[in-house]
Amino acid sequence: MSDTPIADYAMISDCHSAALVSRAGSIDWLCFPRFDKPSTFARLLDQDGGHFSIHPLDIEETSRSYVGPTMVLETKFRTASGTVGLVDALAVGGSERGHELGADSPHVLLRRVSCLEGEADIVVEYEPRPEYGLIHPLLAPAEGGITARGGAERLVLSTPLEMEIDGSEARVHFSLTQGETVAFALHHRASWEEPPRVWSQKEILGRLEDTIAAWRSWSELHQNYQGPWEELIHTSGRVLQALTFQPTGAICAAATTSLPEEPGGGRNWDYRFTWVRDASLTLEALWVAACPDEATSFFYYMAGASASQMRRGADLQIMFGIGGERDLSERELPHLSGWRNSRPVRVGNGAWNQRQLDVYGELLNAAYRLSDQLSGLDPTTAAFLVDVAEAAATRWEQTDQGLWEQRGEPQHFVYSKLMCWVALDRAIYLADQLGGNDRVDRWERIREEIKEAILERGWSDEAQAFTQAFGSDDLDAANLMMPIMGFIAADDPRMLATIKATEERLTDDHGLVFRYKSHDGLEGEEGTFLLCTFWLAQVQALAGHVDDARSTFEKAIGYANDVGLLAEEVDPSTGELLGNYPQAFSHIGLVNAAWAISQAAKGLSPGGSPL
Secondary structure, eight states: OBOSOGGGEEEEEOSSOEEEEETTSEEEEEESSSTTSOEEEOTTTOTTSOEEEEEESSEEEEEEEESSSSSOEEEEEEESSEEEEEEEEEOOOTTOOGGGTTTTOOOEEEEEEEEEEEEEEEEEEEEOOTTTTTOOOEEEEETTEEEEEETTEEEEEEOSSOOEEETTEEEEEEEEETTOEEEEEEEEEETTSOOOOOOOHHHHHHHHHHHHHHHHHHHHHHOOOOSTTHHHHHHHHHHHHHTEETTTTEEOSBSOBOOOSSTTOSOOOBOOSEEGGGHHHHHHHHHHHSOHHHHHHHHHHHHHHHHHHHHTTOOOOSEEOTTSOOOOOOEEOTTOOOBTTOOOOEESOGGGGOOOTTHHHHHHHHHHHTTTTTTTOOHHHHHHHHHHHHHHHHHTTSOBOTTTTOOSSOBOBHHHHHHHHHHHHHHHHTHHHHTOGGGHHHHHHHHHHHHHHHHHHSEETTTTEEOSBTTOOOOBGGGGHHHHTTSSOTTSHHHHHHHHHHHHHSBOTTSOBOSBOSOOSOSSOOOEEHHHHHHHHHHHHHTTOHHHHHHHHHHHHTTSOTTSOOOSEEOTTTOOEESSSSBHHHHHHHHHHHHHHHHHHTTOOTTSOOO
16 A cells, blocks of 8 residues: 655656656656556555655655756755755657657656765665566666566666665665765666667766756747746646657546545546547647647547547547557456555546547537637548537437546436537537538527527526536536536626535535535545636636636645646545546646636636737
8 A cells, every 4th residue: 555645746757658756756656658558666556566766864854846847856855964866857859859849758767866965875776566566577787787577578777886686676775975976767668679778877867958958948939828827837738748648649637547536435547548528628728838739739639539430420439548549448456455545446447438428519629729720621630520510419419427427327417418519619610611511500500409408407496506417406517617618608697606506515615616416326435626626716717706716726726736736636624635646637727727817807808829
């Protein structure tokens, strides 16, 4: 069992994979060579899951930050005798700059430990455990390093130190004085590939500086937002880039699997995939916090992954692997105890074949958001988007599992109907580009039918709010998306009543918002949802309640950790971060809410771009 708080971790990334580094200087999560591959280190989920730690013997104080506008981490340890600096990065290609960041990542973990003041005793522990901890590889000394063989991976650790090897573990204890530095590089290859060569100290230090320069060049090219909460927005933009699988443009929902929604509970899912539902909100956030080039890459990934399904009459799949894979079948890893004994640990995600009708609107809203960039749509993509609109038009009256992937009986979820409305609304706007002008009259008629149904059957006089499903009195934070998507004005009396109901009956004592409180077919409880809290702030801003919006927003960002990272949820009783981490949706919500508030404070619509 791992007991380290989720907020104690910082993420590093090469835009192919990610590692989590604890405040104690331990790499407790790393999947080579892709985000979704089996882990090499997984102490995050089990004490015997593998780790790679570097830290002084007697730590008195720890501080850390990213090195400027990068995803390279620097941790500073103060001891009784000195100060130690530890810099961690996943290497990117040697000449990558700007848009090319991560294009040719070599799959190498870089670590540099230096004595900044005085002197210090340092301990290094290296315990690789490939394939989610199942494999205890054979370690052997090599000139300039240590090799590890076992299973499907071949690892080489470049180190100038002679480490003591005991089976599948290696350790060393050494001293540094002011100005001295030791660097390590962990290289990954498949077992059948040529083993990587050991790197010299000069090569490791040079590649580390080059990685810092590459991230700086990306930030300088992309991050032009100026305004309130500027640092947090820029950090969130880099987090979204760090969660991007560069070869396809796919953005992982999070870097981890099975971090729970309740400590010790069973709501533990694998989030290392890309959801269609994230598409339009992600593009909006990329527009503000990064740049349209990344947004366009993400859209074409989403369209390409799902294009073939519509013509054969299948439902649009709700999520895909980061390479475009479709079969994401879920399985359990019983040998892992889980974070704070939260079993089961799962890989894959059983929601991949659920029916969710909202995806049609999310994909077409993404196309709408990028309409200027997509003026030259190829005929295949244009025809695909017409098919998406047609699917929304013909299926909107059917039941589904809803945005939140509930595993109970299908229902007529209001949010699903809303997004079918969005699909047709955006298709009408894009009709010229899609070659769909002959369908506009029908699309307009059905769009009105959907709107009437939502206004009549999605409103509850008893709840005095729009509700989760037709005929229900249960609240759902997803309905805050109504004004965000342009379905209804935020200051419409029915929407103001829904906002009020959310504030009064769907928040905890700290002002954070739950997704819903109705039974969803799963055992256990969950925390408050940071994305939903940011939605509330965004809608309060749209309604002109700017002070309320700022207050809600400030409550939510107060749960970011010391390097600006957010998980999915917050434990209502302890205030701890819960769920997979760092969570793209939370950072997307932060960016979009901040932009809406900043625009509302100026009396402007949030529709424009800051770039």
